[in-house]
Amino acid sequence: MSNELQKPVIGFSCGDLNGIGTELIIKTLSDSRIMDMCVPVVFANNKSINFYKKALPDINLPYQAAKDLTRLNHKQLNIVNCWEEEVQITPGQLTDIGGKYALQSLQQSVAALKAGHIHGLVTAPIHKKNIQSSEFNYSGHTPYLKDEFKVDDVVMLMTAENMRVAVLTEHIPVKEIATYITKENILKKLSILNTSLQKDFGIDKPKIAVLGLNPHAGDEGLIGNEEETIIKPALKEARHRNILAFGPFSADAFFARGQYEQFDAVLAMYHDQGLIPFKSLAIGEGVNYTAGLPVVRTSPDHGTAFDIAGKGKADASSFLAAIFMAIDVIRNRATYAESHSNPLKKISARVLANAEDEKIEENEG
Template identity: 50%
Template sequence: MFKQKPTRIGISWGDPNGIGSECILKAFDDRRLFEDLLPVVYGHGETLRRQAAQFDVAIEIQDIEDASDAKPGAICCVNITPQAIVPNWGQPHPDAGEFARLSLETAVNDLASTKVDVLVTAPINKDTIQSKQFKFPGHTEYLANKAGVEDVLMILASDILRVGVVTGHVALKEVASSISKGRIERYATLLNESLERDFGLPTPRIAVLGLNPHAGDNGLIGEEEKTIIAPAVQSLKNAGMKVRGPFGADGFFGSGDFKQFDGVLAMYHDQGLIPFKSLSFGQGVNFTAGLPIVRTSPDHGTAFDIAGKGQADGQSLRAACRMAADIKNHRDAYREITVNPLKTPPSKGRDKGRF
């Protein structure tokens, strides 16, 4: 039987005062990952070895000068600084933010030059990473800017649920004014494309949530469902997509109706992520759809409150690594089955290449 080539995964360190490095070590403490993955961590090899001893993780860690030198069976580390890192566990600091930025930038550069196949990002502190070089709300917006892509969709995915968010990192008071028929159509289309191409789900079933309680109760609690969301759903149906809604979010998740759909499009961040994390926390993965590259991350943050205490769990980062490889393989398969063997047109748009 044909065995696929191992996926070379670039992993950014995240905030060095948070749980990112501990999660990386504990993720690969499951030796089965090395059968299909070649992990390349961007940070400092000796620091990672010291932390492996601190967190009682017996694993081989090799320093490499270049990601292309990565060998199977070990965590390979590209040193982005000559000196060992001494974490100030749980404490936000601009120096930690700068280290996280440099790790991310180095990993992205290697991804762009195809030295790694996919990107997995450990959590950053969105405040301390801010600088002249990084003026973005988070990883998603940074990568969209690097790729020159206007529309990307944050998808939280697990074995039981996939949720996309229309407005993302937007203040709650600005959500209603940020929603439009066109925006819903664009993001639903992105979700549909991603479910087909990235998750291998042909003709996916998508549920669209309402904005207001009880999806507006026919206009009694708000007009957005009648004037914006329902017309968008109808337009998507007319385009041939299998879309239903708008659904009231509480009843939709409380009744288990989400199990009938391949993907859910929520109107705002907490509407989608609270039920997702309630159902899948520690096992979920954050995936950025719409990019020409594959990027995933764990479904948690820096967790400063437990950093350095040995209490972090690597399960979500492990799932992020597996999903990144799976999505790459799905994209490769999708590209093969959709190519025209008689004429190969010049690639354009989202599939034009990397950064």
């Protein structure tokens, strides 16, 4: 098989038509070196691409219409025309049109992912309000993809050069967070995260830090008791399942003292507890990765940026990082599949986990 045919096919949903998604796609895919690493397929419309190219006159982006996903051009951008009608694009405006066609793009790209026509999907930002409809009643991409691929649960995992931060709860009101802090949920998220670190990121024996829910991780029950009654028992059970999970840690001290650098990932209890330090301390460009799916999906760690849409000012660094991560994960999964059948590696992981568990129990005693 030639190197050309070994390149993964990466799909791109265009996001909100009035946001910066199409501009990011144009900027990143205009670099011909991307074609050496993957075969890009954009699910949008050539007219919407041309509309945003006008604000980027110095960028050359050759492309062809892809009518058959089994016969893609491996040397230039392929565009799947998800709609044919004329669409009014109004950069920076929150409109029903922006949400309607963002959903069409997402639906068709997911269908291609299910069919195996593309190997990974990079999603441009949607606006969570105007995409709502009878076909999309979700708080974002993550729960939508969970349902589309019929998996029990997934994990929103933010990644950067120096840290990975996952969240137990995602886009829910703060007043409801505590109701989701259960032993079952913690164990489920830890299991998904642990498997993803092994399979998707190539870490044989990942170490995961778990944050407490309350200030100072509850101060041994003085400030809430979730740490003592829920989180600690969940961590003990996780270690019995050969998951190297540690904590619960006081969130403020954990990040302030740089303890996250000692772990392969961090599981935060809620959105802002994890994402505020991530966006403050992350080195390099952040990427949002959905762990737990049978397919590969990444996205940039920002939104639609209506304030600069259509002005040619969007920074494509995070979007480019999302492309690189999708390619890396696809390759890591292939490597994992080849090596996972080795029984010696399984025995080694189990022995290490048992040793770590004994050490922790001695310290706790």
